[in-house]
Amino acid sequence: MNKECDIDQDFLERTIFFDLTIKIFMLTMMTVHLHPLRFISMLCMLCMLCMLCMLCILSAANAQVNLTQNAYPNRAVRIVVPSSAGGGNDLLARLLGVKISEHWGQQVIADLRPGAAGILGSELVAKAAPDGYTLLIVSTGYSLNPGLYSKLPYDTLNDFARVNLIAYAPNVLVVHPSLPSKTVKQLIQLAKSRPNELNYGSSGPGTGGHLSIELFKHLAGLQIIHVPYKGAGDATTAVVSGQVQMLMSSPGAVLPFVKSGRLRALAVGSAQRVRAMPDVPTIAEAALPGYDVNGYYGILAPGKTPPAIVQRVYTEFDRAIKIPDVNKQLEAWGFDPASLTPEQFTDYVKAELQKWPPVFKSAGIKLNY
Secondary structure (H helix, E strand, O other): OHHHHHHHHHHHHHHHHHHHHHHHHHHHHHOOOOOHHHHHHHHHHHHHHHHHHHHHHHHHHHHHHHHHHHOOOOOOEEEEEOOOOOOHHHHHHHHHHHHHHHHHOOOEEEEEOOOHHHHHHHHHHHOOOOOOOEEEEEEOHHHHHHHHEOOOOOOOOOOEEEEEEEEEEEOEEEEOOOOOOOOHHHHHHHHHHOOOOOEEEEOOOOOHHHHHHHHHHHHHOOOOEEEEOOOHHHHHHHHHHOOOOEEEEOHHHHHHHHHOOOOEEEEEOOOOOOOOOOOOOEHHHHOOOOOOOEEEEEEEEEOOOOHHHHHHHHHHHHHHHOOHHHHHHHHHOOOEEEEEOHHHHHHHHHHHHHHHHHHHHHHOOOEOO
């Protein structure tokens, strides 16, 4: 129906414009014999009439656009998850997607597109139609990748519209129970005694988990081998099964395995302890003063998405995050619920884009896509 309305509107505009052009031409021909002053006066009136008609046409076009935006959403919306199942992106997309779907009366689908540290899924959304029906959930890697990779297939700022920063989440340092280390200091001592023998998993090069451990290695003077995976879920499975010995990932991804005893939590990466794991110290207090890496999760849309739709999506995520049972579940998973406006989220990302490149340069980290 919307497509037919658009065609009718376009046809109407063209018909009015053509009819107006013919009438102006005929009236001009009829008045060429008049006195010059009367001719100029008549011509000015015709120009004013033309301008009024064009304003009417533009007003009608804007009304049609507003009608389309007000009808949003009238079909399923997908949230592209640029990592594998089981990670923080996936958990948040599914939890909030259900609540938003119930309120909108339209399906909100989590579409997993893992790979290349989130770049593959991000590129898909950057090139999607800017109509609000394709969204992207990102984590810290979104603002890390520009400083890590020499070239990306999209512009981090201009090809996306920041919608809402929905949660903060520090990474948790976990180890497989087969490692004898019970504290961060013991892990550092073990790694120093066995250089290049221990390994760690991550959800891909340049992701928050990867850089969190690289910073840990840099500050502690360790040599530990990096084993990248396609997403947080795959990396978590690898450390649970003993394929790799340690990992830094979101609380939501590792907390169930910590509670069941299949992983051991040594510390969290933020400056403060996590409410869901109050007995787990920070890396800073356990061994490395000054260590502070806090992750975030946010919602993006394609860059040219109309502001009215961006605001509608922001409002809906803001509402869903504040639902008591959602808030309780987020905290149980170790997330710190948040809700930054599009403008605040953009300012936050710009600050992150300035903060990390010097760190990568000093650590000698540079990747190719």
